Ligand code: ARG
């Protein structure tokens with residue numbers, strides 16, 4: 041039941057045109073599908089096998105006449121097709137039940153509006169089809185529906201006709217001029233309003249941009265529209281890629297399995313990534329909207345104009361498009377240090393989510409070799425590690441070279457469905473003298489081998505020859521199905537500093553490690569230097585670089601690469617954390633005076649950005665610390681992090697007061713990077729001041745925080761004040777939570793925050809699980825809404841390790857019951873939740889045995905979706 045990459049075979053038939061007519065009805069929607077089909081002459085003669093799922097078949101006609109057919113599993117099989125290679129008309133009439141579609145794949149209803157989600161294999165839930173991305177067709181679509189209930193009728197392309205029908209119904213006909221795979225098909229029908237924006241592009245063509253939402257949300261669409269306009273301008277400037285549509289539409293829905301979807305000309309978004317108003321959205325929300333709007337827009341070229349041959353190539357579009365949205369956000373951030381902040385945030389995601397994935401039972405290459413359910417492979421590995429692989433290509437060929445490479449890629453492959461090899465080939469061919477071109481077959485191992493490579497460093501200074509020799513040694517641990525790894529091509533950006541923190545002139549260079557072991561000699565080095573390596577995080581690897589604490593302190597104070605400056609601080613904190621986790625006995629004050637002093641210097645620094653300071657003072661994540669250990673006691677890690685946090689709160693008390701007061705904003709809310717950084721730092725200061733007050737009993741700062749919570753003029757400040765009270769467990773927290781609910785009970789996305797804040801609060805004596813269980817019964821909790829389910833259950837299981845990993849195993853029992861409960865109606869959401877126990881084998885007792893027991897119950901359950909089965913059976917495999 042595994043699908044294997046090596047089994048790829050081109051389709052036996054092509055579908056050139058598709059004409060779809062929908063009679064939309066929530067209970068029973070009728071779909072008439074008229075296709076022009078022809079045999080693929082390059083393949084042996086065989087029956088036509090069309091995919092279908094949860095469809096009721098009413099009629100099949102070939103060239104207007106009835107034909108014999110059979111159903112084989114989920115496929116409709118046609119054997120008696122016309123002889124020869126001439127195209128023929130295939131007409132299929134089916135019905136489906138959108139209101140019963142709880143999986144949210146295919147055609148479904150949310151709050152009385154019809155939406156579709158077809159990637160990866162949802163189109164087969166709409167009509168019988170060759171549901172694979174290498175079959176590209178031209179679509180025309182007629183939508184018919186009740187006019188009062190569904191005044192807006194949208195599909196891909198251009199509106200060519202619309203009008204009234206009998207019985208209060210109306211219709212609209214859409215024609216998409218671009219050929220596309222069926223996973224990019226979309227329709228929307230409902231009662232929506234839109235923000236419209238005509239634009240003229242650099243090349244002088246006119247376009248209409250539209251964002252469709254519920255009437256009450258119209259005032260939350262301005263930021264998304266600005267982001268879209270910025271993304272369009274950026275893609276033209278940076279890569280010469282223009283908007284190829286007269287009309288570009290975005291529609292938002294509250295019920296969506298993922299973040300958003302790049303359907304040609306009709307993107308469909310989770311409301312979470314479109315709606316943003318200062319009163320209801322935080323700075324993080326604003327930044328996410330900007331980045332996801334850009335991401336989906338960028339897919340119009342990287343994904344839609346050039347698409348994937350098969351789903352194993354998913355990173356061809358996702359890795360490349362994440363890379364592009366990261367670059368966009370960096371360019372939007374502006375200053376070099378704001379760019380570095382974005383880079384640090386992206387690397388944190390990689391380390392806290394992708395590194396664990398790459399070390400666990402679900403580890404897979406950026407281009408997987410097999411899957412049971414493709415939806416399980418929309419992962420941080422395919423997306424974020426895939427983006428790092430593209431970034432390494434840019435590093436190896438240079439920024440200009442990379443732009444040249446993409447240009448060649450589009451010259452060669454526009455309109456085609458291709459593979460990851462084709463992308464690398466184009467970039468290498470456009471840069472024939474680059475290390476990428478020289479090492480291309482070896483570079484492809486990034487797509488083929490799973491696991492995070494390790495690079496061990498040692499350095500030797502020779503005063504006689506005034507040289508510094510750096511030795512680099514690479515290795516990669518085994519991953520499931522891949523016991524042995526071949527060496528990777530690893531670009532290591534390097535520079536040397538002296539012990540006063542001065543950059544040694546001429547020492548900056550890019551080392552391209554490709555052998556298992558390499559030595560690099562730096563000339564003209566008078567005294568033992570400090571090497572700053574993997575600058576800007578030039579490769580997705582784990583660096584084992586035995587710098588002394590003093591050397592790390594020098595880099596933290598002076599490195600000219602802001603990323604490595606941050607990294608030096610993180611390494612210091614990580615060392616302290618690991619030492620305290622490994623020590624015997626009760627946890628006590630993990631941070632030493634020198635580290636505290638260095639962090640104070642960062643906080644008080646006259647020129648560093650507030651956003652950078654906030655990141656530098658953020659402790660390494662729980663999961664990141666856990667990854668460094670062979671055996672994980674989640675309670676111990678939690679206790680150590682809490683102790684470190686408490687120390688920071690007390691030792692830097694005066695500095696936090698200063699930071700809070702020095703970074704206040706006056707004037708209106710603006711979501712730009714500089715203002716957001718100041719708010720992030722004041723928010724952190726409030727957390728620390730409330731924490732210190734918890735121990736001292738001094739009510740001043742909790743009181744000020746509560747006041748700030750009430751008086752805040754934007755959601756960022758309000759939410760941070762609320763969360764500072766909740767984190768400190770202050771008695772005012774309950775009052776603030778109640779007020780917050782009262783005020784925002786009609787704002788779905790704010791309610792999600794309210795649930796998440798409670799599910800993610802620090803555990804005190806096991807109080808979080810009962811609270812989460814009580815919240816399941818709250819009238820505002822809706823299990824079937826993916827955002828709401830994730831905000832309560834997902835936050836508890838994925839983002840609150842101390843509350844989840846309970847010695848009594850009750851957290852795992854809760855996980856088990858929710859996975860099974862959700863799996864019965866939405867396997868995709870259930871499978872994400874199922875991954876919360878990926879790393880169970882690393883857990884210490886009693887956690888390990890209890891997690892194992894919960895996993896076994898899920899694995900043995902009948903029925904179980906393919907999605908969840910794949911996740912838990914991989915977790916249980918040895
Ligand atoms: N292509 C979308 C994006 O990354 C994600 C769609 C994933 N959908 C799914 N059902 N797995 O922009």
Ligand code: ZN
Pocket residue numbers: 335339357358361
């Ligand atoms: Zn994407």
